[in-house]
Amino acid sequence: MNTTLLKKIFSGLEIPPEEILDEAAIRMIYEKMFQFVEDIAFYEQKYQTTFGTFNSRFRHESAPAELITDWINWRFAEEGVQYWNDILKELVYIRNYQKMTF
Numbered sequence: 001m002n003t004t005l006l007k008k009i010f011s012g013l014e015i016p017p018e019e020i021l022d023e024a025a026i027r028m029i030y031e032k033m034f035q036f037v038e039d040i041a042f043y044e045q046k047y048q049t050t051f052g053t054f055n056s057r058f059r060h061e062s063a064p065a066e067l068i069t070d071w072i073n074w075r076f077a078e079e080g081v082q083y084w085n086d087i088l089k090e091l092v093y094i095r096n097y098q099k100m101t102f
Helices: 003-013 017-047 051-059 065-100
Strands: none
Touching (some): 003 017, 017 051
């Protein structure tokens, strides 16, 4: 990409070039988290409960294959949100720390 076009992009986005990669990563993390949150909402609506309650019941009952698959997918979504949220917090912390140092 040529320099003039890059300057227009950075100017239009009102973001310094050195922060563009961080911003792109943050947006990608939010997109990933949104996908997991949608999955969680689907299972909460399907079973009319939270994962914690579902998990407790699931562990005390013999379950059909569909229930096992849902449990695996729901757990994956719950863990995915937590994982990406932790990464996001770390990224924001590092970014803020770098802004404070010269």
